[in-house]
Amino acid sequence: MPAIEAHHLYKVFGRKGREGVRRLEAGADTDELKKAGLTPAVIDASFTVEEGEIFVVMGLSGSGKSTLIRMINGLHPPTAGHVELYGENITAATGKDLRRLRRERISMVFQHFALFPHRSVIDNAAYGLETQGVAKEERRRRAHEALELCGLTGWDEHLPSELSGGMQQRVGLARALAADTDILLMDEAFSALDPLIRRDMQDQLIELQQKLGKTILFITHDLNEAMRIGDRIAMMRNGRIVQVGTAEEILTDPANDYVAQFVADVDRTRVLTASSVMEPPAAVLGAEQGPRAAHKLMREHQLPAMFVTGRDRTLKGYVTEDEVGRHLDQKDITGLMKPVPDFARVTPDTSLADLFGPAAETPAIAVVDDAGRLNGVIPRITLLAALAAANESEVTTSSETETVLTPDIDEMKEAVRD
């Protein structure tokens, strides 16, 4: 069951919000409503967040993302539509039910930390447990654990005002984690922090998520942050969700010009992965084949070297044309085969930025999955072409890379001769 389901959420501020929703459904645009004194903050937002996912809502200020996140835990009632948390309708819940859902299901981290200045750090962290009615000793113990988990030890009895911004947000995060809810809402949680601390917190959040398996709905206006931590990203503009997808999907296949323009400045080499630029190997040699077959294949494809795989496509090693040519009379190729050095094998989700180092050392990188199977190869020239395409903010297609394959062969020959 999905953790969060948002169904056609609308938030229109103004006296006749409902009428505003009807007009929006009938096709009216934001400007028309503004003339009528209505402010549409969120328009027809629907999305699903799966359990254990980090879902990022990305938009500039005024795009409605803060209003959206507040409708998820009922701080703002939607004008239309509803939200379900694990199948339970929180929008319809009132009073006691609403408070129970908030205690058990969903906690929140705020942009400006929203710590209680009159309570010590540990009492802040224990607040969620306090509303849950957990006994004092127990909640202090669990709050202390949460603080340690967030890298904050020895500050329990201090007041929040004695802590730096980054530390205060750790308290905010600990407060949300101590409540031990399934879902964590994070409203621009790192936006008020210095860039270095922000990066640190992002890493820590990803680490914590992997350890604890929480479902996280994260709001940000920083695209790099969204790309860094989000499993999936919802792009918001003027109250509407314009695209939902993984970082790579949004980069390589933007839904409209707005998104395309927005992602133009992203450092693609950090987002795109080896699997998105690799190509199927032009020819692969089976380990059981002999040197003659190998020589023939390499001649046919004009390759100076090729990878050798087993029957189950696991990568065994590589052979060079020179070596094979000198030993055509041998029965088996295994004697001529050299192991692929570690730096030349990468996993499919290695980012492009991490491929440049290996590419400097070897003419072709092998992309190998966890089971050791060869998924594809990345010749040096393909990497350069992908980078060039990325900088032109164009989509890398296979036809483009094929046209640049020819010079690659000369280069590979040179490399092998060296």
Next chain:
Amino acid sequence: MIEGTTPLTIVPPLPVGELFETGFDWFKDTFDAAFDAIGDFINSVIDGFAELLQAPEPLVLAIVFALLAWLVRDWKLAVGSLVGMVVIIGMDMWDPAMETLALVVVATLFALVIGIPLGIWAARSPAVSRILKPVMDFMQTMPGFVWLVPVVILFGIGVAGAMVATVIFALPPAVRLTELGIRQVDSEVVEAGHAFGAGSRQILKDIQLPLALPTLMAGVNQVIMLALSMAVIAGLVGGGGLGNEVVSAISTLDLALGFDAGISVVILAIFLDRLTASIGSRRPGHGRLRELRDRFTRTPADRTPARVS
């Protein structure tokens, strides 16, 4: 014809005061018995409290006041208070001063009991706030003497009427500063309370009131100051205490008596102001009272400094 154009007769006479009086008379006739009962109750509370303050040896009570000042602030205020109280004793103004103090304390308590809930209500409901605002303006800007007329009619000459007039005059800052204090609490912090599933009563008790406390205490301070000034004016209607002395000083043109009473009021005012101001400005839970409590409730083993700041 000429008459018709003079500015004097363009505006018809408005019998505002008479209308008020008619309504007030009806009010009084209808609820007379109730007001008598309330008056008796107030009289007995204030008289009892005043007698309690007058019962011990004046010097002993002066030392108690000084100790109180040391508890909430420091030894300087303690010494100042002691000197001030001794001066009052020396001027032979102790008994009327204690009567006035009793009137001020009881009036302040009434004003807070009425004013703080009203302020909380106004902070939560914009409609209530809109209604209360002009009422508060009216109560505060109406000259204090005017309030003496209706209360004398309702309660007769005496302490009860004086106290009611004092409460009316001193109430507005309690309402206003409570409302202001609660509204000033960071909305994100209140949101955090909601987000973690706290009810509105919990949020009021655990978040809004503690964070509004400095502003609220400024309100309490204002209430006390206004109550003191009104309590002296209320001497005109038999409020007793220092007000009585002032009134008789005026009627007999007794400069010495007037000054003795006036200086006593000033000393009381400074004492009460410093006392309440230091309660309000203190960081929560960091006072001498807390220190004392810690010292007596903790075992020596964990008396290690809990706060590093």
